[in-house]
Amino acid sequence: MCEPEPEAEPVARRLAEAGQPEVLRFWGQLTAEERRTLAATLQQLEPTELRAHCQAAVRARTPSQAPLPRLMEPLPEEAIGSVIRAEAQTLKRWQERGFHAISQNHVAVLLLAGGQGTRLGVSYPKGMYDVGLPSGKTLYQIQAERIRKVQQLAEERLGKKCTVPWYIMTSEFTLEPTEKFFEQHDYFSLAKSNVVMFEQRMLPAVSFDGKIILEQKGKIAMAPDGNGGLYRALTSNKILEDMDRRGVRFVHVYCVDNILVKMADPVFIGFCVEKEADCGAKVVGKAYPTEPVGVVCRVDGIYQVVEYSEVSQETVEQRNADGQLTFNAGNICNHFFTVEFLKSVTEEFEPKLKSHVAVKKIPHVDEQGNSVRPETPNGIKMEKFVFDVFQFSKKFVVFEVLREDEFSPLKNADSAGSKDTPTTARRALLWQHYCWAVRAGAHFLDSKNNRISPQSQFQETEEPPAVCEISPLVSCEGEGLEAYLKDRDFHLPLLLTETAAAALGKGQGQ
Numbered sequence: 001m002c003e004p005e006p007e008a009e010p011v012a013r014r015l016a017e018a019g020q021p022e023v024l025r026f027w028g029q030l031t032a033e034e035r036r037t038l039a040a041t042l043q044q045l046e047p048t049e050l051r052a053h054c055q056a057a058v059r060a061r062t063p064s065q066a067p068l069p070r071l072m073e074p075l076p077e078e079a080i081g082s083v084i085r086a087e088a089q090t091l092k093r094w095q096e097r098g099f100h101a102i103s104q105n106h107v108a109v110l111l112l113a114g115g116q117g118t119r120l121g122v123s124y125p126k127g128m129y130d131v132g133l134p135s136g137k138t139l140y141q142i143q144a145e146r147i148r149k150v151q152q153l154a155e156e157r158l159g160k161k162c163t164v165p166w167y168i169m170t171s172e173f174t175l176e177p178t179e180k181f182f183e184q185h186d187y188f189s190l191a192k193s194n195v196v197m198f199e200q201r202m203l204p205a206v207s208f209d210g211k212i213i214l215e216q217k218g219k220i221a222m223a224p225d226g227n228g229g230l231y232r233a234l235t236s237n238k239i240l241e242d243m244d245r246r247g248v249r250f251v252h253v254y255c256v257d258n259i260l261v262k263m264a265d266p267v268f269i270g271f272c273v274e275k276e277a278d279c280g281a282k283v284v285g286k287a288y289p290t291e292p293v294g295v296v297c298r299v300d301g302i303y304q305v306v307e308y309s310e311v312s313q314e315t316v317e318q319r320n321a322d323g324q325l326t327f328n329a330g331n332i333c334n335h336f337f338t339v340e341f342l343k344s345v346t347e348e349f350e351p352k353l354k355s356h357v358a359v360k361k362i363p364h365v366d367e368q369g370n371s372v373r374p375e376t377p378n379g380i381k382m383e384k385f386v387f388d389v390f391q392f393s394k395k396f397v398v399f400e401v402l403r404e405d406e407f408s409p410l411k412n413a414d415s416a417g418s419k420d421t422p423t424t425a426r427r428a429l430l431w432q433h434y435c436w437a438v439r440a441g442a443h444f445l446d447s448k449n450n451r452i453s454p455q456s457q458f459q460e461t462e463e464p465p466a467v468c469e470i471s472p473l474v475s476c477e478g479e480g481l482e483a484y485l486k487d488r489d490f491h492l493p494l495l496l497t498e499t500a501a502a503a504l505g506k507g508q509g510q
């Protein structure tokens with residue numbers, strides 16, 4: 001039986017209460033289905049909240065006061081751990097601690113995958129993107145295989161079967177295609193019950209005069225509420241209860257677009273656990289002083305990420321006595337949270353999180369109902385940021401890692417330039433695998449069967465001397481490769497899958 005058509009009156013009443021009666025201006029021209037969809041969208045938006053959202057968007061775009069001068073300080077030494085500076089023994093201790101937590105089923109990973117990926121410009125979720133690796137693997141597949149491997153390594157070390165559940169925050173844009181993609185790929189051999197997808201909230205885009213923007217006559221322009229929408233989404237989807245049921249105590253949160261992300265990194269987890277931190281962030285040194293990345297630091301004594309645009313040139317260029325940049329801790333959206341901390345955020349602090357303004361070009365309909373693609377920004381989207389919770393932490397730590405080992409985000413299309421593109425992401429991964437292979441004793445042959453002289457220094461703008469891709473199921477961080485590669489010659493490209501590795505392993509034993 002067909003659903004009854006919604007009446008205009010109750011919908012209009014809610015919109016009047018929200019101060020947005022114009023949203024219904026094309027109601028008379030809508031089909032029954034369009035009316036139903038519009039009414040359903042509006043049903044999810046509380047009139048008072050909607051009114052406050054539109055007013056806040058306008059206010060936030062035009063701040064009435066100049067910002068107060070703030071005291072920006074670098075991170076105190078005691079809050080920092082470093083893969084670069086720590087001794088091998090210390091790293092090993094952190095790693096063991098991390099593996100121990102994983103083996104006890106205390107660790108989960110949580111992927112932020114609700115973004116629209118507008119800069120990359122594809123019509124499907126970014127996690128489904130294939131950057132052109134020899135294997136053709138997508139970001140989702142690479143991440144899934146890294147989870148399987150870290151579970152396997154923990155099991156081997158501690159002799160105990162374990163699970164690292166994978167929580168995936170999606171949005172209206174990404175949920176359905178992501179679900180379908182995982183179904184099609186049989187969850188990349190993970191148990192479906194250990195992959196928990198949930199949806200974040202969407203908020204209307206608002207015009208500069210505080211009116212909800214209509215994308216079509218019967219459709220509001222909606223956008224996800226930022227990666228800081230995580231905290232609300234954890235509550236509305238009862239995710240922390242699910243974590244409690246599974247005995248999860250520590251959560252590794254990360255972005256979908258970093259092709260080098262270390263899933264549930266045992267060293268990072270172990271460091272945070274040893275420091276008894278409730279909140280932690282991985283950082284990398286800035287590539288150059290004016291690199292437009294957020295920097296983790298303290299402002300008026302409070303830990304936070306300060307955006308590049310908020311800092312004076314002088315501060316950006318400031319250096320310590322040893323010549324290092326004073327504000328050098330680049331945020332890579334790779335966080336550690338205890339479940340207890342996440343509970344305190346969702347129960348107490350979430351409403352205090354700041355909303356950030358993004359001024360965007362938002363397709364809309366004009367007064368006659370014609371579609372318009374604006375050439376200049378015409379509207380405001382409001383977003384919360386995942387890192388804005390650092391201020392609520394009782395014990396906050398940062399963990400410095402090497403960029404070439406851990407950070408290469410996919411943000412832009414190749415056509416948009418040379419930074420953070422499919423090409424740079426593919427190159428970063430292939431360089432990493434090439435370096436692992438060379439370190440493990442592999443030799444690569446050119447088309448004339450001559451050995452290619454090895455090179456161990458990553459060159460961001462060049463392809464590696466040999467194309468070599470290693471499945472995460474064979475090696476997570478370059479470990480254990482000697483058994484397959486040492487003193488062997490390989491034609492290009494080398495694709496070290498589990499099957500290829502097994503054959504090579506057998507060959508060696510003969």
Ligand code: UTP
Pocket residue numbers: 112113114115116117118119120126169171200224225226227228229254255256257411
């Ligand atoms: P970005 O800020 O890079 O946004 O997200 P994006 O959506 O991927 O790309 P653009 O800006 O539209 O081009 C950083 C991470 O936060 C997630 C993204 O999926 C990505 O992993 N994110 C972003 C969310 O989960 N929800 C959001 O509302 C926004």
